[in-house]
Amino acid sequence: MANNQSKSKIIVILGPTASGKSDLAVKIARKFNGEIISADSRQIYRGMDIGTGKVPKDKKTPKSYILNLKPYFYKSVPHHLLDAASPKSTFTVSQYQKLAGKAIREILKKNKVPIICGGTGFYIDALIYDYKLPEVPPNPKLRRELEKKSANELFKQLKKLDPARAKNIDQFNKRRLIRALEIVLTTKKPVPILSASLQGSKKEYDVLFIGIKKPQEELKKLISKRLEKRLKQGMLKEVKNLHRQGVSWKKLESFGLEYRWLARYLQNKISYAEMIPLLQKDIEHYAKRQMTWFKRNKNINWIENYKQAEKLTDNFF
């Protein structure tokens, strides 16, 4: 206990999509002198605003924030790691880890509270639990080659090269198999074992996890209402613009959810009327997957309203 007082405190706000994370984070930030670091794998991309539900920028945000990789302001609260990457590039967890880690240090230096807010569980965990990811950047050429093979072939190859990894890996998941082989083939060594565990948080920080809990039916309604709103706000135009600026349909589809389905509609693969329910379903499934991830983390304090979050935060300091 006494130790904790010497550790820097950081707050993590998470929850499924449409649960109201951004709003909560802003309130907490304003009350407790915080700055927000986004943990959202899609809000990181510039030009993906409506579809990702990115908070708008205050007028006073300097135009040069992008070039300088500076946070932008919303309701006077700095937001880090929004608009930090081009949608034409591939942003990865590893980059996130570095950038977000740096943001934490900067915020602490100012004696403010870092508030990590987002729904990308993998990003949050990589950051908080300091995953030691293998230093092997993506190799598109190799990936394209491996992509041609079947999952079974890839699995056999991995089994030969790294039996230990083959034992634990999902042998039907090509994406996982390809990455594992990518690591093995470039390092000529087995995939290192990930040492971090979810048992305790990273040593140098004292972390408060706040999770927003919503009943399933309510969440579905929130998703549906939000979807309608996004369409009205011009989401279709946003996707068109991205494509016009050189983001391929394939890439847009790979972003998932609104980008995937609107891209399919714009390519005439599907009608508008068909698209809406499919997209709605897809978002619901996504919310479920997020919860599956979060449930493993027993350190999360699940709350239902702002008051509870405030109380938790009060006690934390």
Place this chain on the structure above:
RNA sequence: GCGCAGGUGGCGGAGCGGUCAAUCGCAUGUGACUGUAAAUCACACGCCCUAGUGGCUACGGGGGUUCGAAUCCCUCCCUGCGCA
């Protein structure tokens, strides 16, 4: 009323004498997750249980043929299309 096509699990849709509790897709449930993570992937999914090469009820209703029927025949009911 006549003709044609159909009625299969929550839905769509295979099967057309045995190996069918019934391919597959969707939905639903549960889960995985080592640089694409809004991505990618797995498992379960008629009912019952001591959970098994287990029991029971099932392919619109009823009856029949057959060692054996979701599959063939008769009949009734219902749906769609065409002709009246």
